[in-house]
Amino acid sequence: MFSRITAQLPADGLLFHTLTGTETLSRPFVLTAELLATDARIDRHALLGKPVTFSLPTDGLMSALSPRYLNGKITRIAVRSQELSGTRYAVYQLTVEPDLWPMRRDRNLRIFQSQTVPQIVQTLLKEYAVNVETRLAGNYRVWEYCVQYQESSLDFISRLMELEGIYYFFRHEADKHTLVLCDAPDQHQAFPGYETIAYHVTQSGGVVTEEGISQWSLAESVTPGIYSTDDYDFRKPNAWMLQARQNPASPVPGSVDVYDWPGHFVDHSHGESYARIRQEVWQAEHHSVSGSGTATGIAPGFTFSIINAPHFSDNGEYLVTSATYDFAENSYASGDTGDSRHNIHFTVLPSSVTYRTPPETPWPKTHGPQTAKVVGPKGESIWTDRYGRVKVKFHWDRLAKGDDTSSCWVRVSSAWAGQGFGGVQIPRVNDEVVVDFINGDPDRPLIIGRVYNEASMPPWALPAAATQMGFLSRSKDGTADTANALRFEDKAGEEHLWIQAQKNMDTHVKNDASHSVANNHSHYAGGNELYRVETNRVHGVKGGEERLTGKGKLDAVVDTYVVGSGTKLRFECGESAIELNANGQINIVGKGFNIFVQGDGHITTSGGKLNLNTDGAKPGTSAPGSSHKQNISQAVDNLFPPKQKGQAAPAAPKAAAAPAKGAAGPKNSDNFSTISPIILRHEGGYANRASDKGGPTNHGIAWDTWKKYSKEDLGVEPTLENLKKITPEQAEIIYKKRYWDPSGFNDIKDPKLALMSYDWSITSGGAGKQIQKLLNSQYGQNVKVDGVIGPDTISAMNSVEDSGKLTNSIAEIRKQYYTNLTISDPKNLPNLNGWINRVNDCLDFKG
Structure with a gap:
């Protein structure tokens, strides 16, 4: 027993x-x-x-x-x-x-x-x-x-x-x-x-009283004859990746082919290894041995040698x-x-045969596209590699830092991708992109599109500009005003094509070019213009033509220079003028003249007499006078009015006009009175938690703040008992006097932006630096990152054209800050929902 x-x-x-x-x-x-x-x-x-x-x-x-x-x-x-x-x-x-x-x-x-x-x-x-x-x-x-x-x-x-x-x-x-x-x-x-276990032969109805094996059976099964797998690596598009492995244990080797795609590999040697492993799975499945016994040392992962097996050839070591x-x-x-x-009851395998687990666990599939945010190293607005790939942070990724370590390099689909030709549009850091997955494999993401969101809005206001389409780029680390652009206006009767080059524009035509304007055409160069024609040039104007030059002008030709007029040709300068008429009359007027030649000279009148110094003679024409130069200068200036000089084509309609850069908005004296209730709603009553480094707190007023200001601001002794009794109205006085007024939050024009910034500042010591970094990296500002929300920072905030977008950006980094805080210290998990709700309350504020 x-x-x-x-x-x-x-x-x-x-x-x-x-x-x-x-x-x-x-x-x-x-x-x-x-x-x-x-x-x-x-x-x-x-x-x-x-x-x-x-x-x-x-x-x-x-x-x-x-x-x-x-x-x-x-x-x-x-x-x-x-x-x-x-x-x-x-x-x-x-x-x-x-x-x-x-x-x-x-x-x-x-x-x-x-x-x-x-x-x-x-x-x-x-x-x-x-x-x-x-x-x-x-x-x-x-x-x-x-x-x-x-x-x-x-x-x-x-x-x-x-x-x-x-x-x-x-x-x-x-x-x-x-x-x-x-x-x-x-x-x-x-x-x-249990190195050796015996097979016991018992007579019918016999009982075994010692450990051993009482049943031993063998079975063989057909298995496929060949396994082949293949895959694709875009870095080696012409590489032959197919791997095949024959199963020698199959009764008909090579006749039953199992072909897997994709094989989850991009290296030839890895595919070879995976094919060998699948072959070894079939070899292990081909020959199966099972049995029953009472030897408690029969354990998976351990071996034993059977003796006295029913068939002598079965004696040996098994796993x-x-x-x-x-x-x-x-x-x-x-x-x-x-x-x-x-x-x-057990199953075994000859110990010389390699065991491989059958591939029964399914690989997950993605179900349709999803979106993600483009990320990169700190300070980089464009982060890509030689293939135009970018890094992304998926919305479901709780552990990612939101930088270039968040994902692998992800390929970006293009409307046209050829061998050295096609289109290139690299998604920028913080863009939201649409990501699908090759063959539904989450290991192989592919960016197939881009979408706008509340923090990244279209380049022109919609739906007001719904008839406009085109492209507006952004200078790297630039502002909303620094961009190359191509825009089409399709409103009936107002059709318009706008092209803007932020700096230089080069056009190269390898053969002919034609330019036709059905109505008016204007041309402006803010600097110099160089016009070169290697052979001939014809310049024709059907109507009149005026040419005005603010300074000197030089016309020089190597050969003949002909100036012609069908009616009158006139040269004038101040008090002098020369006039040639089509009837042959030549008039010269001036205050004096000097004709000097080194050789002979002739004055001949073939049809009449020549009069010199005639009394009472009158000029045949008039000169423009001493104000001639001034009049020309004025005419030139009239072509360049100050409001037009260097002005670009008008931008698309916006929801509201942007303020001048650096201009502070008007004082909003009522901002605090409308914002304060939102703050106090989230600041609870008295608490003194061991986990709170600020010590005792009531309505958001911490112990150190209470000791410092209660006497001066409220006329109340700075005792713990008085802190416990503080009312929301008293807390509001301290908030306004010690935090709101000194910082200048009242100068922020947009009340919602003021609330979002102020609320973060009183709950986190690092809020100021985060806001300043955001202004510099995403909104083209250049404020000192010192954590002080002072006049310079507030002026920069007011100069952002879309204050709603800035508010949403601050909300996003606030939420990410709280999420990272919770990941680094899970003790904060109970507070996370409250923190996020506080941010959402700020976003819901109507002002």
């Missing part, structure tokens, strides 16, 4: 009755035990999650050194009343699972970067306090990017281990169990004392891959003569 099985757990008065369940390689075990007691009032809740150990005696001829243990945690407990052999018992039914039980029940979305599968597995096992031993001998690839996506932690690590050929078993001890990671046959040993337990003891009642039952 066998010795009794016993159970050790943190409760008295429970006796072992039965134990059933299965242990399998690479699967968490589930055992069901029944324990007997005469008391049905044992605290069941107190036993949940607690350890229990079953001691299995090692009797018979095996002469084991110590009992075999089965250890786990109680995950379910039920009780019923049952009569056994005339005695009424409370039967407690326990469900026992390994330390992995929380990992079966959780669900998470999490990103791992630049880690191997063993590193990922050990990270998660450590977080769940699972004892682990690593016996791995293989070399494992580094996963650049690996995502746990809406799945349990156990499913996540299971699918990765199945892919890479890693499996595990549990080594049980008296007070714990250890998960052992393996990847090769030589990493297994026999259970002490136990699963064990199903059926253990029972009699009811301990007087007169109960029932025998104990210690049966184990």
